[in-house]
Amino acid sequence: MEVLLEIQNLSVSFTQYERGLRRRTVWGIRDLSLTIRPGEIVAAVGASGSGKSLLAHGILGLLPYNSHMAGEIRWLGEPLTPRRLKTLRGREIALVPQGVTYLDPLMKVGPQIRHGWRDAAARVRSRDALGRYGLGPETEGRYPFELSGGMARRVLLAAAVFSPPKLVIADEPTPGLDARAAARMMGHFRELAQGGAGVLFITHDLELALTVADRVAVLYGGETVEEAQAEDFAAERLRHPYTKALWRALPGNGFLPLDGTQPPPAGGWTGCRFAPRCPHCRPECKKEEVIPYRPWAGGRVRCLNPEGGEEP
Amino acid sequence: MRVWNRRQAALVFFALASAVLLAVALCGPLLAGRAAETDFSRKNLPPCLAYPFGTDWLGRDMLARTLAGLSLSIRLGGLTAGVSALAALTLGTAAALWRRADCAVSWLIDLVMGIPHILLVMLIALAWGRGFAGVTAGVALSHWPVLARVIRGEILQLRQAPYFLAAEKLGVSWGQMMRNHLLPHMLPQFFVGLVLLFPHAILHEASITFLGFGLPPEQPAIGMILSESMGYLAAGRWWLALFPGGALVLVVLLFAGVGERLRRLLDPASIHE
Amino acid sequence: MGGWIPWIGKKLLRGTLLLLGVSVVTFTLMTCSPLDPVQANVGQAALGSMSGEQLDRLEAHWGKNTPPVQRYLSWLSDFVRGDMGISLRYRQPVRQVMGQRLANSLWLLAAAWVLSGLLGGALGVIAGACRGRLPDRLIRGICLALSSTPGFWLGLLLVLIFGVWLRVLPVGFSAPIGAESAGITLLQRLRHGILPAAALSLTGAADIALHTREKMADVMESYFIRFALARGASIPAAVLRHGLRNVALPGLTLQFACLGELLGGSVLVEQVFSYPGMGQAAVAAGLGSDLPLLMAITVVSAALVFGGNLTADVLCGLVDPRIRRGGILP
Numbered sequence: 001m002e003v004l005l006e007i008q009n010l011s012v013s014f015t016q017y018e019r020g021l022r023r024r025t026v027w028g029i030r031d032l033s034l035t036i037r038p039g040e041i042v043a044a045v046g047a048s049g050s051g052k053s054l055l056a057h058g059i060l061g062l063l064p065y066n067s068h069m070a071g072e073i074r075w076l077g078e079p080l081t082p083r084r085l086k087t088l089r090g091r092e093i094a095l096v097p098q099g100v101t102y103l104d105p106l107m108k109v110g111p112q113i114r115h116g117w118r119d120a121a122a123r124v125r126s127r128d129a130l131g132r133y134g135l136g137p138e139t140e141g142r143y144p145f146e147l148s149g150g151m152a153r154r155v156l157l158a159a160a161v162f163s164p165p166k167l168v169i170a171d172e173p174t175p176g177l178d179a180r181a182a183a184r185m186m187g188h189f190r191e192l193a194q195g196g197a198g199v200l201f202i203t204h205d206l207e208l209a210l211t212v213a214d215r216v217a218v219l220y221g222g223e224t225v226e227e228a229q230a231e232d233f234a235a236e237r238l239r240h241p242y243t244k245a246l247w248r249a250l251p252g253n254g255f256l257p258l259d260g261t262q263p264p265p266a267g268g269w270t271g272c273r274f275a276p277r278c279p280h281c282r283p284e285c286k287k288e289e290v291i292p293y294r295p296w297a298g299g300r301v302r303c304l305n306p307e308g309g310e311e312p
Numbered sequence: 313m314r315v316w317n318r319r320q321a322a323l324v325f326f327a328l329a330s331a332v333l334l335a336v337a338l339c340g341p342l343l344a345g346r347a348a349e350t351d352f353s354r355k356n357l358p359p360c361l362a363y364p365f366g367t368d369w370l371g372r373d374m375l376a377r378t379l380a381g382l383s384l385s386i387r388l389g390g391l392t393a394g395v396s397a398l399a400a401l402t403l404g405t406a407a408a409l410w411r412r413a414d415c416a417v418s419w420l421i422d423l424v425m426g427i428p429h430i431l432l433v434m435l436i437a438l439a440w441g442r443g444f445a446g447v448t449a450g451v452a453l454s455h456w457p458v459l460a461r462v463i464r465g466e467i468l469q470l471r472q473a474p475y476f477l478a479a480e481k482l483g484v485s486w487g488q489m490m491r492n493h494l495l496p497h498m499l500p501q502f503f504v505g506l507v508l509l510f511p512h513a514i515l516h517e518a519s520i521t522f523l524g525f526g527l528p529p530e531q532p533a534i535g536m537i538l539s540e541s542m543g544y545l546a547a548g549r550w551w552l553a554l555f556p557g558g559a560l561v562l563v564v565l566l567f568a569g570v571g572e573r574l575r576r577l578l579d580p581a582s583i584h585e
Numbered sequence: 586m587g588g589w590i591p592w593i594g595k596k597l598l599r600g601t602l603l604l605l606g607v608s609v610v611t612f613t614l615m616t617c618s619p620l621d622p623v624q625a626n627v628g629q630a631a632l633g634s635m636s637g638e639q640l641d642r643l644e645a646h647w648g649k650n651t652p653p654v655q656r657y658l659s660w661l662s663d664f665v666r667g668d669m670g671i672s673l674r675y676r677q678p679v680r681q682v683m684g685q686r687l688a689n690s691l692w693l694l695a696a697a698w699v700l701s702g703l704l705g706g707a708l709g710v711i712a713g714a715c716r717g718r719l720p721d722r723l724i725r726g727i728c729l730a731l732s733s734t735p736g737f738w739l740g741l742l743l744v745l746i747f748g749v750w751l752r753v754l755p756v757g758f759s760a761p762i763g764a765e766s767a768g769i770t771l772l773q774r775l776r777h778g779i780l781p782a783a784a785l786s787l788t789g790a791a792d793i794a795l796h797t798r799e800k801m802a803d804v805m806e807s808y809f810i811r812f813a814l815a816r817g818a819s820i821p822a823a824v825l826r827h828g829l830r831n832v833a834l835p836g837l838t839l840q841f842a843c844l845g846e847l848l849g850g851s852v853l854v855e856q857v858f859s860y861p862g863m864g865q866a867a868v869a870a871g872l873g874s875d876l877p878l879l880m881a882i883t884v885v886s887a888a889l890v891f892g893g894n895l896t897a898d899v900l901c902g903l904v905d906p907r908i909r910r911g912g913i914l915p
């Protein structure tokens with residue numbers, strides 16, 4: 001099947017000052033690779049600080065001014081240049097952001113969904129979009145501060161599908177929602193995928209991601225450490241020790257916490273980022289500059305001695 | 313390839329500007345004699361090599377007068393900004409820590425900010441009988457409200473901050489709280505506020521002297537020089553107004569620049585380039 | 586919505602107290618002044634030639650013999666009834682002097698207020714929207730230089746350039762000297778007002794532009810602008826659709842809050858251009874220790890400043906949906 005979005009070796013870095021006058025480079029994302037096909041939901045799962053939000057903003061070309069991006073992003077096989085991105089944003093690529101702060105506090109919901117379109121057809125479309133997510137036409141006349149958290153998410157979703165997108169990037173769209181509202185949200189993503197769109201679902205919630213995703217990419221400290229099919233989890237066909245630990249930490253699977261913390265973004269690290277917490281760490285894990293991200297047992301993994309497959 | 317990164321550039325600017333300002337402030341007393349020296353053989357000279365700023369109708373060297381005036385401005389600015397900042401610190405802290413003082417200080421701030429600045433400086437200067445004491449009191453007593461408000465707000469915000477409340481609950485002593493949380497937070501703000509008071513103080517001193525409420529005519533103050541120059545503009549003696557005023561603007565800009573650089577260097581959020 | 590009337594009532598009460606405070610402070614400062622109003626207005630030479638009896642009568646006329654508290658109270662009761670006293674300097678009722686001067690100043694102030702708001706707002710929005718790029722640096726540099734320039738020197742420069750070198754505009758006064766007040770045309774008034782208004786607007790515009798730029802830059806960093814960009818809006822479109830709307834509220838507050846600065850600036854500018862307005866009268870009253878006139882000027886100025894802030898608060902309440910529909914009063 002054709003590939004919608006292909007990210008290869010993406011890295012995002014920042015220039016910061018240390019105490020005093022020295023400058024250093026801080027990596028938010030390093031060597032991240034990911035592909036999304038039409039009709040597919042890919043979840044990018046990671047703890048906070050793993051580079052999830054940077055990923056969303058990096059794809060959309062909306063990184064903060066002090067950042068630097070390298071690597072390649074391809075859209076339908078062609079490089080996604082800033083120029084091309086301008087024509088795609090809001091038309092073929094849509095963002096579903098985190099919450100109500102992404103709505104202009106001084107503008108009514110209706111005009112915000114239509115963003116600039118004023119004709120009758122646009123009115124019908126915005127009303128339809130709201131109706132799709134169970135919001136009545138009276139919502140159009142409300143200001144963002146008059147919306148509940150769940151309503152705000154649905155308004156943002158309605159804004160995203162106002163022009164039918166080919167790719168939906170949902171950046172943590174569920175925190176603060178109760179389980180039922182979150183499940184309804186997942187249903188909406190499934191609908192979008194069934195309509196042929198690709199969905200990149202960025203979240204910290206592995207359990208929620210597994211209810212809807214076809215594939216899961218696990219992020220750790222700014223790198224993709226594993227890419228697995230959703231069913232690999234239940235079958236425990238996992239490749240990277242971090243993914244395994246994530247899975248085991250879920251309430252239904254042993255509730256086993258993982259010691260230690262994710263390393264902070266820092267300048268020019270070498271070796272495996274997970275090494276300090278890894279039960280199978282070997283000396284060479286810390287020596288290699290960049291641990292390669294390679295295909296492994298039907299998925300991909302960034303580990304020198306992964307599990308669930310044969311040594312090549 | 314840039315030679316300096318932004319922080320280094322800021323530091324270099326800071327050092328150079330401070331040096332220039334200090335030099336101007338110090339050269340004033342040395343030039344006092346030269347500034348007052350009249351010589352009718354060289355009166356009304358337009359700018360030339362010997363007198364880059366020209367001479368006035370009494371044959372006084374305008375460069376020397378300007379420098380002496382700037383020096384006076386800077387020293388007076390330092391004195392008044394210092395007094396103002398101390399007043400702001402005291403009143404702001406009192407308002408933040410003591411409820412009853414808060415009401416009074418807030419009202420006082422509203423009062424001082426409610427009268428147009430120049431008018432207030434004028435009134436205070438009058439109460440002190442004009443002259444040097446008048447300007448000093450006028451400028452010093454009218455510039456504290458903004459900084460006081462900032463300090464009050466900062467302390468109030470800090471006292472609400474979870475980490476501060478947590479430290480309080482954990483039984484950290486007052487001295488330690490001051491040392492670990494209050495001072496590191498307040499000192500940079502205070503210093504930046506102090507430096508940024510300078511340009512305002514200097515401008516208002518010049519303005520009030522220009523209006524005739526400030527320094528007496530025998531002092532080589534920039535406001536006085538400019539006020540006198542008004543009578544000679546129509547006669548085409550442009551240098552009397554242009555250079556002294558331009559030099560004053562330069563000094564004010566340098567101070568503003570120094571304050572801005574200082575703020576940038578001390579602000580933790582400035583780690584991003 | 587029910588909270589509006591008590592809210593305005595409270596504000597007005599606070600304002601009245603503030604004005605009372607202003608008058609007390611002004612009165613106290615002037616009473617403390619070692620400068621002798623009699624000497625200032627009559628002159629040393631004239632005083633020397635007067636007899637003791639004449640002197641006593643004169644001092645009684647200037648109110649030197651009554652205790653200050655009593656003098657203040659009698660001033661206050663007169664003022665409340667609309668009698669502002671007699672100006673010592675102009676030898677006319679203060680009301681009359683104020684009426685004339687305020688009318689002259691109002692032209693200047695209104696022109697400068699509108700011009701500085703429009704110019705400063707536009708420059709600030711442009712600079713904030715292009716933060717860090719060339720237009721921003723240019724605008725910021727110019728505005729910083731302008732706000733570091735004393736208003737009177739800017740006035741002197743304008744006189745020098747347009748009045749002395751180019752000779753295209755008159756250098757001062759609100760009308761040609763010696764002209765009958767009835768014969769002054771609007772065009773003449775305008776020509777005489779251009780330079781003072783320009784000097785006053787430019788300094789005001791610089792401050793407004795710098796403040797607006799900060800606000801605009803904050804708005805540009807906001808999530809909703811980022812979302813608008815993510816939905817395909819260009820930067821100019823996002824600025825027009827969301828930026829202006831969100832910068833308008835703080836801009837409105839700023840525009841009204843700058844009235845005090847504008848009044849202060851007009852004192853300097855009117856002095857440079859010998860423009861017969863309230864600012865010039867303030868200087869004359871100050872130099873002549875003219876207590877009644879000075880009191881009236883300070884109280885009226887403070888009332889204007891307070892009125893400006895109140896108007897800003899009310900307008901914000903009417904415009905901001907969070908206050909209008911959410912019922913949260915500022």
